[in-house]
Amino acid sequence: MSTGMQRFGENIRAVPKHLREGVVRTGKPTTDRSRSSFVFGNLFLHLHSVRAHLWTFRWSTTLGLGIMALSAFLVTLGTGILLMFYYKPYPEVAYWSIKDIHFVVPTGKFIRNIHRWAAQLMVLVVLVHMARVFYTASYRTPREFNWVVGMGLLVVTLGLSFTGYLLPWDQLAYWAITIGANIAQSPREVTDALGITSWFDPGGLQKFILLGSEEIGEEALIRFYLLHVMILPLALAVLLGVHFWRIRKDGGLARPADADRRLGDPDASVYPVFTDAPEKTYHLAAVVRGTSPAVGRAPERTVPAMPHLLYAEAGVFMLTLLLCVALALVSDAPLKEHANPAVPENPAKAPWYFLGLQELVSYSAFMGGMGIPTIVVLGLTLIPFLDREREGTGEWFGGPGGLALVGRSMLVGLGAVLAMEFVAIRFGWIREWWTTAPQILITFVNPGTILATIYALYSVWCVRRYDSTRAGALGLFTCFLCGFVVLTIVGVHFRGPNWGFYWSPADWPGH
Amino acid sequence: MTTTPMTTGAPRSRLEPPPMPRRDFLGLAAMWSAISALAFAAAGALRLPRAAVVPVASRKFRVTLPDALAPGDAFVPPGRAVAIFRDATGVFAVSTVCTHLGCIVKKEAAGFACPCHGSKFALDGSVTKGPAPKALAWLSVTKLAAGSYLVDEAKTVAPGTKVTV
Numbered sequence: 001m002s003t004g005m006q007r008f009g010e011n012i013r014a015v016p017k018h019l020r021e022g023v024v025r026t027g028k029p030t031t032d033r034s035r036s037s038f039v040f041g042n043l044f045l046h047l048h049s050v051r052a053h054l055w056t057f058r059w060s061t062t063l064g065l066g067i068m069a070l071s072a073f074l075v076t077l078g079t080g081i082l083l084m085f086y087y088k089p090y091p092e093v094a095y096w097s098i099k100d101i102h103f104v105v106p107t108g109k110f111i112r113n114i115h116r117w118a119a120q121l122m123v124l125v126v127l128v129h130m131a132r133v134f135y136t137a138s139y140r141t142p143r144e145f146n147w148v149v150g151m152g153l154l155v156v157t158l159g160l161s162f163t164g165y166l167l168p169w170d171q172l173a174y175w176a177i178t179i180g181a182n183i184a185q186s187p188r189e190v191t192d193a194l195g196i197t198s199w200f201d202p203g204g205l206q207k208f209i210l211l212g213s214e215e216i217g218e219e220a221l222i223r224f225y226l227l228h229v230m231i232l233p234l235a236l237a238v239l240l241g242v243h244f245w246r247i248r249k250d251g252g253l254a255r256p257a258d259a260d261r262r263l264g265d266p267d268a269s270v271y272p273v274f275t276d277a278p279e280k281t282y283h284l285a286a287v288v289r290g291t292s293p294a295v296g297r298a299p300e301r302t303v304p305a306m307p308h309l310l311y312a313e314a315g316v317f318m319l320t321l322l323l324c325v326a327l328a329l330v331s332d333a334p335l336k337e338h339a340n341p342a343v344p345e346n347p348a349k350a351p352w353y354f355l356g357l358q359e360l361v362s363y364s365a366f367m368g369g370m371g372i373p374t375i376v377v378l379g380l381t382l383i384p385f386l387d388r389e390r391e392g393t394g395e396w397f398g399g400p401g402g403l404a405l406v407g408r409s410m411l412v413g414l415g416a417v418l419a420m421e422f423v424a425i426r427f428g429w430i431r432e433w434w435t436t437a438p439q440i441l442i443t444f445v446n447p448g449t450i451l452a453t454i455y456a457l458y459s460v461w462c463v464r465r466y467d468s469t470r471a472g473a474l475g476l477f478t479c480f481l482c483g484f485v486v487l488t489i490v491g492v493h494f495r496g497p498n499w500g501f502y503w504s505p506a507d508w509p510g511h
Numbered sequence: 512m513t514t515t516p517m518t519t520g521a522p523r524s525r526l527e528p529p530p531m532p533r534r535d536f537l538g539l540a541a542m543w544s545a546i547s548a549l550a551f552a553a554a555g556a557l558r559l560p561r562a563a564v565v566p567v568a569s570r571k572f573r574v575t576l577p578d579a580l581a582p583g584d585a586f587v588p589p590g591r592a593v594a595i596f597r598d599a600t601g602v603f604a605v606s607t608v609c610t611h612l613g614c615i616v617k618k619e620a621a622g623f624a625c626p627c628h629g630s631k632f633a634l635d636g637s638v639t640k641g642p643a644p645k646a647l648a649w650l651s652v653t654k655l656a657a658g659s660y661l662v663d664e665a666k667t668v669a670p671g672t673k674v675t676v
Contacts, residue, residue: 175614179627182612189644209560214567223560342590344614346626362628364642365611432640439644446642499629499641 035306045310047244051302052309054263055255060396061136062253064316065129071320072122073236076160079115080229083108087167089225091218094169095338102335113328119161121324123353126157134383134477135406137398137470138254142293144384146246149239151381156236158353163228165351169221174339175348177216177224181207183361183369190366193440216341251293255394260301346497355491356484362499363429363446372448376480379456383477387469399470405462409475413482416454420447421490425501455479570664573655576602583634585618593650593662594618596634601673604652604662605636610645623647636670646670 002010011018021027026037036050055061086105088097101108130150133139139147162180166173187203197204212219247253256262336345350358360368392398397406424447430437458479463472496502497509574588576597585594585605592607592615607616607623614627622639623632630641637646651666652674660674 175627178614179612186612192644205561212560212562213565219562342592342615344626346617348614348627358628361612362642365644368642369612428640431638431642435637435639442642443644498624498626498631 029306032304035304039304039306045306047241047248048305048309049248049252050305052305053252053255053259054301054303055259055394056253057303057308057312061255061394063128063132064312064319065125065132067313067316068320069122069125069129070240071317072118072125072324073240074317075118075321075324076115076122077233079111079118082111083115084229089167089221091169091221091339094167094221098168098170098335109332110328113331113333114324116333117327117331118320118324119164120351120353121320121327122157123161126154127353130154130380131477131481134473136254136396137393139384140254140390140393141384141388143246143250143254146243146250147384148381149243149246151377153236153239153243155377156232156239160228160232160236161351161353163224163232166224167221167228168335169339170336171339171345171348172334172336172350174216174341175344176350177211177220178344179348179350179361181210181216181220183365184210186365186369188366189364189439189443193438193443249293253394256398257390257393259394263301347495347499349491349495352488352492355495356487359487359491359495360448363424363448364443366443367446368448372452375452379476380480383473387473389468389470392470397474399474400466400468401462401471401474405466405471405474406478409458409462409478410482412458412475413455413479414486416458416479417451417483417486420451421486423447451483455483567665571661572664573659573661575659578658587618588662591662591664593664594623595652595660595662597676601675602652602654602660603673604650605634606648606650606664606667608648609643610638610647611641611643616647 024038025041026034029035029038039045039048039050083101086097086101086108088094098112101112103109133147133150162176166177166180185203185207187206188197188201189203191197191200191203208214210220210223212223349355357368357373360372362368364371389399391400392402397403401408429446430442455476459472459476462475463469465471493505494501494503496505496507502508572588572591574586574595576586576595580586580595580597582596582598585596587594587607593604594607595602595604605623607618608614609616609625609627609630611625611628611630614625616623616625616630616632622634623636625631625641625643628642630643631639632643632647633639635646636649638644648667649670649672651663651668653661653663654674655661
């Protein structure tokens with residue numbers, strides 16, 4: 001018969017064991033069953049399904065892009081919190097606090113470099129991830145909504161980058177705020193032309209809300225800071241949660257209907273969990289209406305998410321981290337001269353991922369900065385609702401036409417954008433031919449809008465030619481990618497002082 | 512509170528629910544009251560980011576033109592986005608804020624050029640090239656004394672308005 005004191009002593013000795021058991025109820029994850037319970041009973045891991053299909057693990061299925069984007073976000077999150085120790089969001093000191101981070105703070109330059117490279121990588125990887133999901137036709141039922149969430153994530157990611165490079169209050173930051181705020185005001189291009197700005201001025205309101213003042217100053221900086229460190233990261237985190245949860249609820253990653261057969265026969269050691277396809281949804285005691293995506297499917301070739309999926313994800317995370325650190329070691333994040341409201345840089349270029357937009361904006365502020373981006377985002381968002389075919393789901397370039405159609409669309413997409421650029425660069429545009437042309441004409445008829453129209457018409461033609469909505473989607477998306485890439489390259493490499501065309505930066509006039 | 516069972520009409524099956532009882536109606540009314548109260552409160556809170564009073568520094572400044580300023584040459588006071596001209600008919604000031612997206616245009620031989628998106632303007636501010644939707648604004652100029660003028664960047668005047676020298 002032990003005394004209270006003896007039991008107290010035993011309890012003290014057993015604290016680590018009981019603590020461990022209290023946290024992980026299922027014991028060590030050593031068997032498939034306990035591993036499944038481990039994932040199931042863990043708040044963070046249970047965003048995974050307990051078992052993942054073997055198709056998920058093929059390199060060509062995802063290229064690891066989704067996890068890479070998440071990893072880049074986590075890296076920016078960690079380094080961003082560190083940078084907040086020293087950054088001061090006030091015009092007079094913001095620039096000097098970045099200088100401090102760069103030259104005085106221990107590891108400050110290194111952390112800022114990593115933050116910058118992870119952010120760049122995130123933008124790039126999010127774009128490529130979108131292309132992967134599109135080309136493998138992974139947006140199809142029941143994954144339409146997750147594609148929509150993904151578009152939201154793309155927009156928030158670009159917003160985070162934009163608000164991020166405004167904070168150092170250098171020349172890039174100041175003129176990017178100027179241009180960004182005036183793009184927000186650009187609906188005036190239309191309301192002015194209609195003569196209704198005095199009583200209906202959404203552009204002016206947008207600019208005012210963004211800047212918090214009539215001029216660019218402390219109010220504007222604190223607003224962009226708030227967006228960058230609080231509003232947009234929160235929005236991103238919520239959307240990410242939904243995005244991952246939906247992957248699980250939509251039945252894992254998209255795969256061909258005959259994925260199991262293509263993977264070949266399972267090992268003799270694999271024990272069939274089910275022998276017949278379930279006919280209804282067995283969760284929450286079957287009170288939930290409708291069927292889950294697993295209903296009607298035969299037992300599939302799955303493996304426990306722990307350890308297989310976790311190891312793969314950890315590998316991608318480490319690779320991403322390595323990439324960011326390596327880039328941070330070889331290349332420093334830029335910091336230009338202190339903001340000078342009297343003299344913009346010449347040329348004043350945005351970061352690479354916005355230079356395609358800058359090219360469009362150089363035709364019309366409203367259509368290039370708001371109209372076409374809105375149309376593109378809406379068009380991309382609608383893809384899974386306009387293409388509801390089943391053929392080719394989960395396969396690269398799946399669907400009618402396949403790779404050949406992608407190649408043809410690439411020719412059309414590149415041809416159209418290069419032709420429009422050639423005309424605009426060689427011959428100019430309406431304003432040079434007819435200086436008193438009404439602005440509303442140029443707003444709606446400019447190289448950007450004509451290009452968007454050509455792409456839209458081509459994709460409609462694809463629907464007719466191949467008698468398939470997927471063909472139209474393939475045409476549209478491929479054209480969009482070609483346009484984005486070409487406009488970005490033109491903006492990065494071929495534009496010089498006064499946004500003039502130069503074959504090489506070496507040809508820029510000295511200034 | 513208990514609900515009184517509906518007694519009118521034929522006995523109903525589970526699949527044919529009775530018309531909405533008073534209790535459900537009150538519940539729905541309460542829910543929509545709460546939703547509209549929250550929506551109203553949120554709309555009120557959204558008013559916050561738009562300040563009622565915005566301090567803006569005066570944008571008037573005094574300038575003395577150099578005697579050597581030739582017609583067609585611009586005098587740009589340091590730190591100001593204004594180009595001031597003097598010709599035989601008078602003195603006038605043209606804003607150098609691009610009407611496209613707000614960059615500061617640079618005076619060139621034939622007019623102005625914008626470094627950001629390539630707009631070009633004639634000396635009188637009218638657009639000759641590029642995406643700018645409007646001509647550069649002409650700004651209010653007042654003569655103070657011989658060679659000395661007051662320019663107000665916040666006040667635009669009709670193009671062609673000049674002050675006699």
